[in-house]
Amino acid sequence: MTLARTWSVGLAGVHGALVDVEVDLSAGVPGVVLVGLPDAVVRQSVDRVRAAVVNAGGRWPLRRITIGLSPASMPKQGSGFDLALATAVLAADGAVPPESVGRLVLIGELGLDGSVRAVRGVLPAVLAAARAGHATVVVPAGNAGEAALVEGIEVLAAGTLAEVVAHLEGRASLPRHTRPALPPTPPGPDLGDVVGQPIGRRAVEVAAAGGHHLFLSGPPGAGKTMLAERLPGLLPALDEQAALEVTAIHSVAGTLPPDSPLVTRPTFEAPHHSATMAALVGGGSGPIRPGALCRAHRGVLFLDEAPEFPRAVLDTLRQPLERGSVTISRAGGAATFPCRAQLVLAANPCPCASAAGDAACTCSPLERRRYQGRLSGPLLDRIDLRVDLPAVTRAAWLETGTAPEPTSVVAARVAHARAAAAARLSGTGLGVNSQVPGRLLRERWSPPRSALRLVERALERGALSVRGYDRVLRVAWTLSDLAGRTVPGPDEVAEALGLRLQRAAA
Template sequence: MALGRAHSVAVSGVHGQIVEIEADIGRGLPGVHIVGLPDTALQESRDRVRAAVTNSGEKWPDSRVILALSPATLPKIGSVYDLALALSVLDAAEDVPRAKLEKTVLLGELALDGRLRSVRGVLPAVLAAKNAGWQRVVVPDSTLAEAGLVDGIDIFGAGSLRDVLAWLRGEVVLLGPGRRSRNVVVAGGDLSDVVGQDEARWGLEVAAAGAHHLMLTGPPGIGKTMLAQRLPGLLPPLTEQESIEVTAIHSLAGLLSDDNPLIMTPPFVAPHHTSTVSAMVGGGSGMARPGSVSRAHRGVLFLDEYAEIGTKVLESLRTPLEDGEVRIARRDGVAIYPARFQLILAANPCPCAPPREADCVCAPAVRRRYLGKLSGPLVDRVDVRIKMRPIGSGGFHADEPECSADVRARVAAARSAAAQRWREFGFRTNGDVTGPLLRREFRLPYKTVAPLDDAIRRGQLTARGADRALRVAWTVADLRGAEAPDAGDVGRALGFRDEIRR
């Protein structure tokens, strides 16, 4: 009886766990048996691995082979274990030296001729190997750029099983990742493309500076979508840690490009209004995959025509808006994905949506029901609400509007001031600050917050709405370079909440 070992990674959500693969070559009729909660793709790897080994010029054992994946209680999903399975069998047959193998994590799917194919989730798998203290990782060479985003661990790319075997035997040297460049390219159009709409442009600037959620309503063709698409161009680039977080999610979703895998700008995700709950928050059979809210992590989630989206889909946004993550339970376990995004909503004021509001033929009840898709608690979480109006005469001949670069500079200055203020409390933007912190540690004079008390007393504002209005007031103050909000800033923040007539 001979026993061999190799190691790979099981990825659940954005987290990974090292999996030990043991191969036992014993007596009995020839056959391959896999134990350790494998899914269908992993069960089918028996034939892929055997064919890859023989087509690579190696000998497959002519006896019973048992492959055990530990921890045994952890569900194993996908074809990422193929390379480790093949090498554990060859290790048990004493066809490869153990010096390098026992200290290496192996990732990759095998083709029948022994080629290594890319798999999803390479980045979080490499991160898990590094955090577990492993020295090196071997990945398919097509994913080498993605794996190379992780520092502090040796990473090697291979094109086939033959290459890995030759490397283990000391016959060749596998290539590592090249130098990583960090060239930030501002995506989307420029804010100067939007004609008029000074009020909406100001609301967009406030939303960008404080990471506040934004709602835009108005007739079709007025510029709602154009404004939303230009929001990522006003946001600062992602930090190194944020880039890794976002890239790991997109790796699991299979959305990374081979040429430039690192995502350095805030993502912009705009799902169709017919999207389901699973498409929005994540889902699928086996282990849930990331949905739109997670792919928009550290970026913008734009819901165009939100009044056409199903009520259940909209209500599913409550948890990620509050917690910044989603937990999805499926057959093979619970997947946890980060989902800290900036929500932008846009809709027409009514189903008929004429260019002029006076030409609307919808009954008042129809108009209320149309925009009433958003429940009160969900609307309460939207800080900036803008009702856009048609462009007046001469709008197309007005002076050149301000460009994104100028606005981006002000946004960066406001965010820098906020980050400096909240640093010791663990926050970076005004939109993330908790209400108790604002009311206790940064308590404003009563004369300043008197409009909030008056709105609460009249039932026009909830306690949560008052906290969110305070956050917007701090953002307005940061944009004008003030140390703290005054009564005018609080009034402007309340004005943003009164813009929508539901």
């Protein structure tokens, strides 16, 4: 037989699509023709595959080889097609039974010595194979734990091409990999380490309970970074579907820890202020990769020294934060990544960042305005909570009488508040207060008119935009859930307004 077919998976963002790999051997001058929109990596795979087949003890056919990757209109990127190409060529040449590869999905890169190397994006690839009805996948041994997270599909772990050939010939079976027992997640930083800062601690608790964005401003040493790093510990653990979503993103990005194939805790991303637009949102010159915002999906994106980021880079966050997803288009295709993350910004009040506060500041009023003006108004308008942190006093630092509440205590209140919000939002497809559209807030969950007088007055005098009005209502509902109330009262609305306007008033 001179025609053989097998299957692999191509990726577009975090979504996989089955690729039909066909090989035809015909008479003519020996050579290889590869069709189906391959990129440079896929085109170069022919030489890798040839060397791997020979060094694994096989024979490379000295005939004209035509390789088709279907659907032909879909761009093919990456080295994950190597294993499927090698087995299809061997099956077309009769070295392995063609029927043994007809329904098999093979994913993996080949080394020149015939070893099967790990690749990115195995989890979304196996999910795509399972959705398409395939029962068995062959993946590199280094990706087997990740692939076994998908229920209802048999995962075979391959270390070398020779092992795959022996399995297809029936001489020795590849080991079947089952879902591994996940190691316990180590505890993160504890909120009890934060000394003083009751306003900052309250803001972080409210942000965790309602999924709100947060802006922390204060002098160096005030605890901005400490508070941001402890926010993920207050968030509930990811459920099965959310964990697979986050794990798929990190698999495509190549940041998945090998000893922990499933991400079960909200992630924390803190890119440096020199990060480019592609590093923050996603993109790149080769295959489209998720940026820090996408890797923080269902977790926290922390931008320390936010005014030091280029303003254009920060403004690219505005639409993705509203939509919860980002689509990156290139000439060769487009990729969509989920990015429903909580944004935490931190900034010093001025360029000199004097730890002693305004008394020792050497910046002129114009310099302070320019520095604070690097954060655009439209971006700040999307931030629900804006808190100015004072410098930690000596008395608070040395006080030993009362220990601050640890993460476990605050996380329990957050979980209770989130449960109350989930019960209220049941049937709407929404999970937390920050996701509730403004129309629903005003029509279905509007607080009593008597509780809204303060926020309506702020709207009338221009201290709030209409978007800001809705965001104050969302925070008020979160405060109500934390207090165990069924509807926000004047106190919750006033505190929500204060948490939003504190920075503006400063």
